[in-house]
Amino acid sequence: MGTVKAWVAGKYAEPMGPMHDSLRVAYVVFSFCAAFLLGGIKAMVVGPVAAALMILGNAGVILVLFPAHVWWTIYSLIKTDRINAGLKLAVAIALPVLFGLWLGLGIFGSALVALGYGFFTPWISTFEAFRQESEAKKFVHGIVDGTWGTIKGSCTVVRDFADMCFHSYPVYLKELRECAQDREPLSIRLLDVPSCILVGLLGLIVDIPLYTVIALIKSPYMLFKGWQRLLHDLISREGPFLEPVCVPIAGLAILFWPLVVVGSVLLAVVSSIFVGLYGAVIVYQEKSFRRGASYVVTMVAEFDEYTNDWLYLREGTVLPKPSYRKRKLSDSAEFSVRPNVSVRGGEHPSSSSEAPAMLVPTLVPARSVREAIQEVKMVQIWENVMKSCEQRGRDLLNLNVITSVDLTEWLRTKDGGNETINLGLPSYDMLCTVLQSIKAGSAGLLLGNGVEVDQQNRPQDLLLDWFFHPVLVLKDQIQVLKMTEQEVRFLEKSTLFVGGSSAAATADAWDNGAETPRDPVRTAQIQAISRRMVGIVRSMSKFPTYRRRYRHVVKLLVAYAVEREGSFGSSASGPSVSFEITRLEV
Numbered sequence: 001m002g003t004v005k006a007w008v009a010g011k012y013a014e015p016m017g018p019m020h021d022s023l024r025v026a027y028v029v030f031s032f033c034a035a036f037l038l039g040g041i042k043a044m045v046v047g048p049v050a051a052a053l054m055i056l057g058n059a060g061v062i063l064v065l066f067p068a069h070v071w072w073t074i075y076s077l078i079k080t081d082r083i084n085a086g087l088k089l090a091v092a093i094a095l096p097v098l099f100g101l102w103l104g105l106g107i108f109g110s111a112l113v114a115l116g117y118g119f120f121t122p123w124i125s126t127f128e129a130f131r132q133e134s135e136a137k138k139f140v141h142g143i144v145d146g147t148w149g150t151i152k153g154s155c156t157v158v159r160d161f162a163d164m165c166f167h168s169y170p171v172y173l174k175e176l177r178e179c180a181q182d183r184e185p186l187s188i189r190l191l192d193v194p195s196c197i198l199v200g201l202l203g204l205i206v207d208i209p210l211y212t213v214i215a216l217i218k219s220p221y222m223l224f225k226g227w228q229r230l231l232h233d234l235i236s237r238e239g240p241f242l243e244p245v246c247v248p249i250a251g252l253a254i255l256f257w258p259l260v261v262v263g264s265v266l267l268a269v270v271s272s273i274f275v276g277l278y279g280a281v282i283v284y285q286e287k288s289f290r291r292g293a294s295y296v297v298t299m300v301a302e303f304d305e306y307t308n309d310w311l312y313l314r315e316g317t318v319l320p321k322p323s324y325r326k327r328k329l330s331d332s333a334e335f336s337v338r339p340n341v342s343v344r345g346g347e348h349p350s351s352s353s354e355a356p357a358m359l360v361p362t363l364v365p366a367r368s369v370r371e372a373i374q375e376v377k378m379v380q381i382w383e384n385v386m387k388s389c390e391q392r393g394r395d396l397l398n399l400n401v402i403t404s405v406d407l408t409e410w411l412r413t414k415d416g417g418n419e420t421i422n423l424g425l426p427s428y429d430m431l432c433t434v435l436q437s438i439k440a441g442s443a444g445l446l447l448g449n450g451v452e453v454d455q456q457n458r459p460q461d462l463l464l465d466w467f468f469h470p471v472l473v474l475k476d477q478i479q480v481l482k483m484t485e486q487e488v489r490f491l492e493k494s495t496l497f498v499g500g501s502s503a504a505a506t507a508d509a510w511d512n513g514a515e516t517p518r519d520p521v522r523t524a525q526i527q528a529i530s531r532r533m534v535g536i537v538r539s540m541s542k543f544p545t546y547r548r549r550y551r552h553v554v555k556l557l558v559a560y561a562v563e564r565e566g567s568f569g570s571s572a573s574g575p576s577v578s579f580e581i582t583r584l585e586v
Contacts, residue, residue, distance in 0.1 A: 039126035043119045050154040051118030057158030058110035076173040084187040122146035168542040196280040199292035203276025211272035294324040378459040388448040389429040393557040404561035419498040428496040489514035494530040
């Protein structure tokens with residue numbers, strides 16, 4: 001305790017004697033207790049409202065769209081040529097189980113997330129008021145923060161969830177139906193269908209209870225190991241306790257660590273369902289019932305071994321680990337229980353072929369707050385992408401390349417029929433960002449606000465993993481091609497105008513200095529880069545929050561176009577109309 005007092009006194013003020021040190025420590029303790037009580041009151045008042053909105057909203061979306069999801073899935077399964085009849089039969093048999101899991105886990109997960117978000121966000125927001133400098137600001141923010149913002153945030157979560165269910169999922173199914181005909185379809189022998197079903201059921205019967213038992217047995221170790229880690233950071237001034245402004249929130253983490261342990265146990269139980277069902281995929285891949293059964297047994301041993309590593313218990317496992325692979329598959333095909341890079345801090349996610357089955361929070365020494373601040377956050381990238389897309393849209397509106405009619409049409413169309421607005425504009429913005437990064441000699445991507453995102457400071461976010469590396473690959477390919485200025489303009493035009501004959505006609509009307517290369521091979525290379533850029537944006541458009549943010553950008557562009565057209569109309573009645581028209585033409 002003496003060490004903590006000395007540290008708090010040294011952190012918050014220069015040493016001024018034992019009396020002042022005791023007063024400083026007493027002030028910090030009093031502030032912590034006051035924030036804890038105030039946050040609890042706010043959680044009791046705001047939490048039920050925010051949680052009810054999220055539970056009713058998400059559950060309503062799931063139940064209302066459930067018949068449509070069933071119909072869309074069955075229709076896509078029948079129409080697709082990507083899988084053969086045997087695999088269609090296997091998937092059709094598994095669909096009732098998958099739909100049941102979607103209903104049960106979807107509503108249950110929504111309830112857990114809603115309770116956690118609704119009750120803990122006001123609490124944490126109260127403690128974050130300690131970041132304010134003046135006492136008046138601390139008091140005001142301690143009362144206001146986390147109240148109305150939490151309620152608005154719950155509505156935003158419901159909207160993003162609805163977009164994902166109503167827009168993103170049908171897009172996935174549409175791509176499944178309209179896959180390239182030249183691709184070899186996935187196939188399975190009819191004789192393997194019963195084996196897949198049996199192994200899937202065996203996985204549920206074996207993995208769920210054993211995962212639950214292992215998680216429950218080791219949860220006390222996780223509880224005390226976590227407390228030990230946090231208290232060690234508190235005494236040694238490491239991790240979240242390094243910065244004074246983060247001490248209250250870190251103290252809250254110590255109090256709420258048991259809830260983290262309970263959440264980890266629940267996640268282990270839920271993940272065991274999918275780990276067990278994946279045994280059917282192993283039978284399909286290996287075409288062997290024995291190897292599928294071996295997978296079911298091995299996953300229990302893997303889970304036990306890696307939880308031992310997490311909690312610094314004995315190495316290895318006493319459970320059997322039979323081999324279930326004839327050969328090593330690619331990284332994306334394997335599924336196991338290895339911890340990822342965000343917790344271990346070691347290898348890159350793509351370098352490991354295994355994924356964690358129990359999401360155990362890190363118990364290793366945490367990074368300092370200063371190191372965490374230096375990392376570019378995912379929200380910064382999203383905000384910058386949308387602001388940059390808005391600016392590119394304004395530039396294109398000024399050039400009359402796109403019009404307010406195109407933007408309004410896209411907003412009114414349910415499926416975003418205008419592909420130039422739907423995919424072309426964000427693809428063009430991403431291409432401009434890549435070209436700007438190449439011109440600046442950046443090793444990563446140079447965002448519009450001057451922030452450079454590379455492999456060192458990039459967010460360790462799974463969503464970002466899906467498109468950050470492909471964009472860097474496209475950047476390298478563009479550099480290798482060493483295109484001329486006219487070819488770059490041709491690439492910009494090919495990327496912006498996506499669609500049928502109307503897009504082609506608009507592209508021909510836009511004279512940006514582009515020239516089609518005479519070499520057909522080079523033309524094909526440039527068009528291939530354009531198609532891959534559009535494909536990345538198409539995948540990115542399915543991410544949560546994208547649709548809501550991009551619709552907001554389009555609305556801002558419509559408002560800008562209306563304001564621009566109105567300024568033209570007002571200037572036409574004045575004496576300077578000829579000057580304005582001449583200036584715009586120049």
